[in-house]
Amino acid sequence: MNQISDISIYTSRMAKSCEDKLFFMNKISKVKNIVDFGCADGALIREMNKVLPDINYIGYDNNSEMIKIARNKSVDTSNINYTNIFPKDICNKNSLLNLSSVIHEIYSYCSTDEVKEFWDNVFLSGFDYVSIRDMCISENVYRLTNITDYWKLINAADKNQIRDFEHNWGSLMRNNNFLHFLMKYKYIENWDREVKENYFPITLEELLKKIPSDYEIAYIETYCLPYLKSIVEKDFGININDNTHVKLLLKRK
Numbered sequence: 741m742n743q744i745s746d747i748s749i750y751t752s753r754m755a756k757s758c759e760d761k762l763f764f765m766n767k768i769s770k771v772k773n774i775v776d777f778g779c780a781d782g783a784l785i786r787e788m789n790k791v792l793p794d795i796n797y798i799g800y801d802n803n804s805e806m807i808k809i810a811r812n813k814s815v816d817t818s819n820i821n822y823t824n825i826f827p828k829d830i831c832n833k834n835s836l837l838n839l840s841s842v843i844h845e846i847y848s849y850c851s852t853d854e855v856k857e858f859w860d861n862v863f864l865s866g867f868d869y870v871s872i873r874d875m876c877i878s879e880n881v882y883r884l885t886n887i888t889d890y891w892k893l894i895n896a897a898d899k900n901q902i903r904d905f906e907h908n909w910g911s912l913m914r915n916n917n918f919l920h921f922l923m924k925y926k927y928i929e930n931w932d933r934e935v936k937e938n939y940f941p942i943t944l945e946e947l948l949k950k951i952p953s954d955y956e957i958a959y960i961e962t963y964c965l966p967y968l969k970s971i972v973e974k975d976f977g978i979n980i981n982d983n984t985h986v987k988l989l990l991k992r993k
């Protein structure tokens with residue numbers, strides 16, 4: 741795995757959009773167990789616990805350092821546990837699997853076999869609900885960038901960041917690359933890691949095709965984060981018109 745150079749900056753960034761990440765909590769019923777896949781330092785679980793304190797929470801992460809930090813931050817809470825082994829035993833027990841900002845990391849750092857194992861764990865384990873919130877673009881974003889916006893960006897953005905980005909992903913004249921750059925240019929502290937990470941590994945259409953027939957969509961929303969829209973407007977005078985994120989709640993039929 742590509743090392744996180746500053747864990748505290750990484751985790752505080754993750755914690756920022758907590759409220760948005762809890763979108764599913766008022767849309768579920770009879771859930772007794774929530775598995776938070778890729779729980780990092782447990783910030784999201786602690787927020788979930790404030791909303792629904794009668795649930796048993798299991799945070800799963802393959803980064804042992806994160807698990808150690810998460811355990812330290814949740815010592816006083818008996819209904820929250822952490823593990824670095826995927827908790828299959830909890831499925832089929834009024835359970836929800838939460839995948840928040842994790843799918844793009846799986847694709848960035850796992851082998852093809854591990855990605856397949858991931859989707860099998862998600863959909864073949866028997867969770868009653870699967871909640872997804874991640875960066876995701878539709879196929880229609882794969883077009884040429886608006887030339888005026890392209891010009892604004894290359895004149896105002898950091899030249900070294902543009903060079904690094906285009907070296908990894910190709911020209912900013914492609915609208916998918918343009919949006920991808922706008923999503924990561926702020927992350928200068930962990931830039932060497934972030935620039936290589938694929939924020940859009942699968943399209944919205946590909947994600948929807950993964951849903952097996954025994955699940956139905958209980959909620960879906962595609963959108964651009966208001967914070968991202970406003971910071972990009974402020975920094976470059978660019979108005980983002982495409983959706984960059986998805987919130988999806990699936991329920992087993």
Ligand SMILES: C[S@@+](CC[C@H](N)C(=O)[O-])C[C@H]1O[C@@H](n2cnc3c(N)ncnc32)[C@H](O)[C@@H]1O
Pocket residue numbers: 754755761777778779780781784800801802803806839840841842845846849850
């Ligand atoms: C971008 S952070 C998201 C943290 C949190 N879910 C949130 O939304 O704030 C992704 C987390 O997923 C974890 N992760 C990445 N690949 C993983 C894998 N294959 N198995 C388990 N955890 C993984 C990382 O260690 C990291 O803590």
